[in-house]
Every structure is written in structure tokens, then in C-alpha cells.
Amino acid sequence: MRAVAAVCALGIAAPAAADPFEQFGTAMKYGLPLAAAACAADQDRLEDFAVRGVLQAALVWGLKQYFDGQPISRRPSGEGKGFPSGHTAAAFFGASDLAGKCFEDKAAAGALAYGAAGLTGWSRVHAGEHTPEQVWTGALIGFSFGAASFGIGSEGASFSVGMRF
Numbered sequence: 001m002r003a004v005a006a007v008c009a010l011g012i013a014a015p016a017a018a019d020p021f022e023q024f025g026t027a028m029k030y031g032l033p034l035a036a037a038a039c040a041a042d043q044d045r046l047e048d049f050a051v052r053g054v055l056q057a058a059l060v061w062g063l064k065q066y067f068d069g070q071p072i073s074r075r076p077s078g079e080g081k082g083f084p085s086g087h088t089a090a091a092f093f094g095a096s097d098l099a100g101k102c103f104e105d106k107a108a109a110g111a112l113a114y115g116a117a118g119l120t121g122w123s124r125v126h127a128g129e130h131t132p133e134q135v136w137t138g139a140l141i142g143f144s145f146g147a148a149s150f151g152i153g154s155e156g157a158s159f160s161v162g163m164r165f
Contacts, residue, residue: 025123028116029087032094036146039102048152049097056093056145060086060138076128085130085138091120092142100147117142 033053040049064081067073075082095117099110121135130138 019127021119021123022127025087025091025120025127028094028120029090032091032098032113032117032120034094036094036097036102039098043101045101045149045153048150051150051152052097052145052148053093056089056141057086059141059145060084060089063137072133075134076131082130083134083137084141085121085124085135087124088117088121088130088135088138089142091117092139093146094142096143096146101149 037046037049037053040046063084064073064086067083068080070083073080073083092114095113098113103109103113117139121130121139124130124135125132
């Protein structure tokens with residue numbers, strides 16, 4: 001419920017002139033990880049979730065700094081620090097945590113989470129903020145950290161993508 005309220009607040013606070021598809025991507029950048037955090041708190045695995053989230057964000061930030069000025073980091077607008085897409089990484093982090101740990105037996109819910117994350121990436125390309133390669137890299141980083149479990153506060157490390165059929 002807290003995650004829904006946060007997503008609604010983001011929608012209200014977004015500038016009226018912004019593209020609705022771009023606004024959706026920004027809302028999912030925050031909304032999917034917030035929903036996953038609420039689930040992690042309910043399942044007493046918030047510490048593991050937080051560590052993975054911080055490491056994911058640090059890796060994205062570090063890659064943006066390291067590759068700044070390189071052709072791979074050039075955004076379609078010509079600006080730098082585009083590699084990888086942080087919006088997409090955050091959305092896929094939340095989606096893969098939800099699908100693998102919160103929606104284990106709910107394939108449709110997992111598919112919706114992954115679909116929302118995929119649309120987040122597409123919204124970044126649509127807005128001219130990233131190239132497809134930058135988005136794919138962000139998705140891979142977010143997916144990897146979201147599907148992982150470091151075993152903090154539990155019996156062991158694991159990797160779960162959800163979506164069992």
C-alpha cells in the first residue's frame with residue numbers, strides 16, 4: 001500500500017508538460033523497487049534487499065563515472081553519463097525481486113512486473129535519454145541484483161527469477 005501511495009505522489013508531482021510515457025518510466029523507477037521493498041519488509045529480508053539495492057545503484061553510478069566521455073556513454077542527445085540506464089536498472093531490480101521472491105507462484109504478476117520494467121527501458125529510448133544498448137545493460141544489472149539473494153539473515157545465497165510455469 002505504501003508503494004502505491006508513493007507512485008501516486010510521483011504522478012501528482014511530475015511536471016504537466018512531460019511526456020506521459022516518460023512519466024510512467026520515472027514512476028516505475030521508484031515504484032517497482034518500493035513495492036519490492038515493502039514485500040521484503042513483510043518477508044523479513046529487508047537487510048538483504050537493501051544491500052543488493054545499494055550495490056546495484058553503486059555499480060550503475062560507478063559505470064557512469066568510469067565510461068563518461070566514451071562513445072558507449074554518449075546519450076542520443078549528445079550528453080554523457082548514459083551508460084548504463086539507471087532508470088532501467090532500478091526498475092528491473094524491483095521487478096526481478098518481486099517476481100522471484102514475492103510472486104513466486106503468480107506468473108501473471110511476475111510478467112506484469114517484468115513488463116513494467118521493460119516499458120521503463122523503452123520509455124528511456126523513446127525520450128531520447130538512452131540508446132538500446134545502454135538500456136539493455138541497465139536491465140541486466142538490475143535483473144541480476146534483483147534476482148539474487150546474498151543470504152543475509154537467511155540460510156544461504158540464491159538466485160530466483162520467478163516466472164515458473
